Amino acid sequence: MKYIIKTSLLLTMIFVMVTGCEDLTDINEDPNRPAEVSVDYLLTAAQRQLGLRYYGVFDNIAFGMTIAQYWAQNEYSDEVRYQYRPATNNTFWLQFYTAINDLEEIIRINDELDLEDPTVNAAQVNNQNAIATIMKAWAYHNMVDIYGNIPYSEALRGSEIPNPAYDDQEEIYNSLITNVQNAVADIDEDEPGFAGGDVVYGGDMSKWAKFGNSLLLRMGIRISDVNSTLAQDVISGAADNAISSNADNAAFQFITEQPSVNPLYVSYIVDGRQDYAATANFINLLNSLNDPRVAEYFSPADESGEFVGLTYGLESAEAAAIPRSEVSQLNPQLLEPDFEGMMMDYAETSFILAEAASKGWVSGSPEQFYNQGIAASMEYWEAASSAQISNYIASNPYSEDNLAIQKYIAFYMQGWQAWAEIRRLDLENIPEANLVVYEPSENFIDIQGIPKRRIYPLDEQSLNSSNYAEAANDIGGDEYDTNLFWDVD
Numbered sequence: 001m002k003y004i005i006k007t008s009l010l011l012t013m014i015f016v017m018v019t020g021c022e023d024l025t026d027i028n029e030d031p032n033r034p035a036e037v038s039v040d041y042l043l044t045a046a047q048r049q050l051g052l053r054y055y056g057v058f059d060n061i062a063f064g065m066t067i068a069q070y071w072a073q074n075e076y077s078d079e080v081r082y083q084y085r086p087a088t089n090n091t092f093w094l095q096f097y098t099a100i101n102d103l104e105e106i107i108r109i110n111d112e113l114d115l116e117d118p119t120v121n122a123a124q125v126n127n128q129n130a131i132a133t134i135m136k137a138w139a140y141h142n143m144v145d146i147y148g149n150i151p152y153s154e155a156l157r158g159s160e161i162p163n164p165a166y167d168d169q170e171e172i173y174n175s176l177i178t179n180v181q182n183a184v185a186d187i188d189e190d191e192p193g194f195a196g197g198d199v200v201y202g203g204d205m206s207k208w209a210k211f212g213n214s215l216l217l218r219m220g221i222r223i224s225d226v227n228s229t230l231a232q233d234v235i236s237g238a239a240d241n242a243i244s245s246n247a248d249n250a251a252f253q254f255i256t257e258q259p260s261v262n263p264l265y266v267s268y269i270v271d272g273r274q275d276y277a278a279t280a281n282f283i284n285l286l287n288s289l290n291d292p293r294v295a296e297y298f299s300p301a302d303e304s305g306e307f308v309g310l311t312y313g314l315e316s317a318e319a320a321a322i323p324r325s326e327v328s329q330l331n332p333q334l335l336e337p338d339f340e341g342m343m344m345d346y347a348e349t350s351f352i353l354a355e356a357a358s359k360g361w362v363s364g365s366p367e368q369f370y371n372q373g374i375a376a377s378m379e380y381w382e383a384a385s386s387a388q389i390s391n392y393i394a395s396n397p398y399s400e401d402n403l404a405i406q407k408y409i410a411f412y413m414q415g416w417q418a419w420a421e422i423r424r425l426d427l428e429n430i431p432e433a434n435l436v437v438y439e440p441s442e443n444f445i446d447i448q449g450i451p452k453r454r455i456y457p458l459d460e461q462s463l464n465s466s467n468y469a470e471a472a473n474d475i476g477g478d479e480y481d482t483n484l485f486w487d488v489d
Contacts, residue, residue, distance in 0.1 A: 039106045039128060040197035046102035046132075047199045048260050050139055051252030053095040054416070055341040057267050058088035061276070064415025067451060068408075068422065069435055070297075071276040071330075072310040075320035080313050082445045082480065090457040093143075100139050101156050103132040123191035127205055130183040131193055134212045135200075137176040137183075138343060141219055144169045145420050146454045148484050149471045151464075163464050166471035170226070170485045177219055177234055184212040184238075199253045199260075200343070211250040213238035214344050217352045222424060224359075225488045232361045235352070239362045243349045246380050252341035261337040268335045278328040280309030285434040286409070289396060292388060296381040297412050298328040312436045334413065347376040347410040348417070354403055370398040370406070377410035401430050408433060423452060423487045447481035455480060 054060055065071045066079045073080050107129050115122040143150050152172045154164035189206045201207045220234035243249065254262040267273050278298045286294040287307060294307050301308045302325040310319065310327045333339065350373030358366040371393050378384045384392065396402055404425040411418035422428065428435045428450055437449050445451070455478050460468045472478035483489065 037105070038197075039109055040194050042102045042106050042109075043128075043131070043135075043194055044197035044199060046099040046106075046135060047252060049095055049099040049102070050135070051199075051254065051341050052260070052263060053092060053099075054142070055252070055263050056092070057263050058085065059092055060341075060413075060415045061263060061267065062088070063454070064419060065276070065413070066415070068411070068415040068418035069279050069312055070282050070412055070415065070418070072279045072312050072314070073316075073319055074275055074277050074310070074322075074324055074327075075316055076275065077314055077316045077319045081315070082447075082451060084454075086458045089454065090459045093457045093460070096139055096143055097151075097155065100136055103136045103139075104156060106132040121191065123188040124193065126186045127188060127191055127193040127208075130186045130212070131198070131208055133179050133183040134208060134215065137180045138215055140172060141176055141215070142416065144172050145222070145484065146416070147456060148453055148475045148482065151467075163467055165467050166474070168474070170223075173219060173223060173486075174230070177216060177230070180212050180216055180219075181234075181237070184209050184216075184241075187212070200250055207248055207250070210241060210243045210248050211344060213242040214250070214349045217242055217349060217356075218344065221352045221355055222420070222486050224355075225424070226486050228359075232356075232359070235356045235361050239353060239356065242353075243344065243346050246346045246376060249345040249380075250343040251345075252343065254338050254340060256337045262335070262339045262341070264330075264335050264339070265337040268330075269337075274324065274329065276330060277324065278307070278309040278330075279312045279436075281312055281434040281436050283307050283309030283328060285405070285432075288432075288434075289392075291392070291409065292384040293378060293381055293409065293412070295331075296333070296383045297331055299331055301326055301328050313438065342414050345376070345380065347373045347380065348407070350376055351403060351407040351410070354398070358400070366403070367398040370403055373410060374406055377406075401432060404430060405433050422450060423484070426489065445480050447479070449481070451480040452483050452487060453480065 062079045063084065066073065067082075078084070110125045110129055113120050113125060115125060140150075140152065148169050149166040150169070150172070151164035152167035152175070154161045154167075157164065187205055187209045189209060191205065193203045193205050193208065196203075201211070216234050216238035220231045220238070224231040254260060254265075258266075267275070283294065283298070285291075286297075298307060300306055303323070304326070307328050308326065310322065314322075350369050353362055353364065354366045354369035354373060356362045357364050357369055374393055374396075375389050378389050378392070396406065404421070404427055407421060407425075408418055408427060411421065422435070427433045428437050435450070456468060456472070468478075476482045
């Protein structure tokens, strides 16, 4: 399904909602826009918007996959040298809030319904609101994990609050956890959700419940170093009905019709670009483990037939001087127009449960869940037979360091989440992970080591300057090396 609401209109709406520069009623009375928008269409618009932006050319592709050190750049190597483009940061922020606004609009429309009216299916309304709430929480938690403090309680209030304050990131997490817990509790798996337009699960409410619980697992483990009591409570309460197979994975379902196709397809096939290669450090990690996923992640170098990576952090001229035939490029399957964009999967859920089991928070052994995570990843990528998976696990048995490394390997194509876990698990301090940490004299922004966050968009600095300044002060500075609340070194 194509977008029902065009991107230009969505960006106009979110500009109004965040800055309050125009009364929302002016947009609602736009003669070119329907007065009432179906909640199904709003869900599609929000899911497509989040998918296309989260996995966008300058987002997961240029930022997430490079900062996680899966990919180097064949040329124009700004991002691997931490030289980011301000305009793309503005767009990411605006479009995420645009999608969140559509999800809130679903709830607003449903809240105006009379649930006592016999023609209204109250259970269906509750299911729709639960889906919108889970999607909102997923979007907001990603924003927090990227930036830190963000507008939350005052966001999207238009002229009522033209300059929204930033909320404390830990308080946002606490609110999101409560909201998702309530949403999951409200789901009636025997009743419908949206009549159409759900491009994640096709309306399957049992899978939405599993996704909601898995999202709770992720948020719980992410706060485990700063609030272990809450983390244990959240994880133990969600573990039994989380994603339990690859069939339950939550993913944006890209299609073969523009504009809702895989952004990598657009970049490589439509636009004819070939910007990314495997990093030498990631290839060397996979090769050192005899990891069969290397052949699903990358193609052998044309010249040697071997898997060879490109040095991470080369200047543009140095990278461009190396023939592409000498290094491993992306596996063509990643470039398919309908290659899905993962939101959360069985492998991640399993690795979270392994960590939780090691703390005694869930029943089962860490080894059991660790092995399950490796198997889930390899089965998803169709990288190995059952016997090969068993042999691989035997060669790479459970340990805390191996758990961190295997989770990192399994997060391939999910650069944003890999980056979050690099920070939380201090993966750069595990030598076997093979990450590149620039020396201070080599760094390209004023930080020590791998960036800890993305700085706030320039538009926020100019359009919401007083609240921006307060937020920057509250988090310890709007810098790339400012730790998020859950990132305790």
